[in-house]
Amino acid sequence: MGAVTSRSVRSKIQLIPMIIAVPMFLQAVDTSVLGTALPSMAISLRAEILHLNMAVTSYLLSLTVFLPASGWMADRWGARRIFCWAIGIFSLASALCGLATSLEQIVAFRILQGLGGAMMMPVGRLILLRSVPPAQMVAAMTWFTIPGAAGRVSGPLIGGILATFTSWRWIFYLNIPFGLLGILLSLKYVPPIKEDVDEKFDISGFLLMGLSLAGIICGLETVGRNFVSVSVTWAMIGVGFLSFAAYVIHNRRDATNAIIPLGIFKIKTFSLMTLGGMPVRIAVGSTPILIPLWMQIGCGMSPVESGLMGAALSAGLFGVRMVMERSAKAIGFRSIMLTSTVLMAGMFAGYGLFTKQTSHWIMFVIFCLSGIFQSMTMISINTLTFTDVPKHFSGKATALSTMLQQVSMSFGVAFASLCMTFTARFHGHSPQNLVTADFPPTFFIMGAFTLVALFSFGRLDRRKGREFAQSKHEPQIEE
Known part of the structure; x- marks a missing residue:
């Protein structure tokens, strides 16, 4: 009877990361899918494409503004409850977006969708931290990391296919059944997790942090895209940094009740993984814009072909499950991160060596390998980030980590755009008319920049994370 109970508990724990993975994938796809569907949306809604970019930025703005509150809400009302509410709001807003008949409607519904998205990722990570035992943590973080990365890479392909063969509205409708499934599975299998806190909501901190994130990320999102003037871009970034200083x-003045206590950065492992790992996240964040452009402009592929080649990167992401746990046990997380980051940087720089004559099969294999190395680095970061964070700080720590991740991803796009702008001007032409020669230097720079993370990873204790790789304890779960 005891063996049966143990197997039942173990199976229940293994289901939790898979349940969390579904909304993570949907959210990641949602942030990258609309770019390829904007032309058909513009025709349907009778709006200018430039104005429709507000549908992208409004979601991003809402996402960043509400992120700081997610940790406090999870502690106050319970992680499972907030997670289900987040999926519900995200799914409802998706349905409304699919039914929208004007630009104003879709912008309003995307703001509502961003509210749901802001709670899903940090609260989902918090659920893993509080319900999954050390012995299962590597596998759990694999399921947590891979769907988001795969969603960002495959989003443009999914959007292009749906917009071409059905309607852009199905981009939003597809979220509904998956969202309902996520809620039902969460209520059945995710344990109720709630901290006993009676902390007042930090309204001033919420407003200042929200304004800071909104200014920085929205400013970065406009770099090199000609949505607004350069002066407006710098003004938004400036407001963001001034708000952060405030x-x-x-x-x-009030560190105890701060919505995001900055004292968390005094925890060495947390700082090394979040701040020190930013170069890796920046490089990963640049791929949704760099890979499709390079495949089409530099290698002469069609949009669908370039999307399929990007999907090869996703295939590599899923292949990492076969090697991650064994590698962690054999050589430890520190060695994994140092090795996989170097290989990831080499692969990234190697993209710049592709030509129109390069075999598509060779490209496919390189993208698959690159996906494996990226995932090994990212899974290690996500696994180790919270190892030394006290339990009472975990909710706010997950919110802070997610905020930094979002900033890094946005900076990745901005950094890639700036690199291509400089290389285009160096070659004597406008950045609006990119040519093949503009891309290789950008890939070389991004690859070299990734190596900066080695300085932080090298400071990590060799024994850190050993409990995740070697723990043999029986799983426990709160009923």
């Missing part, structure tokens, strides 16, 4: 002062 938040730092606010945090020093």
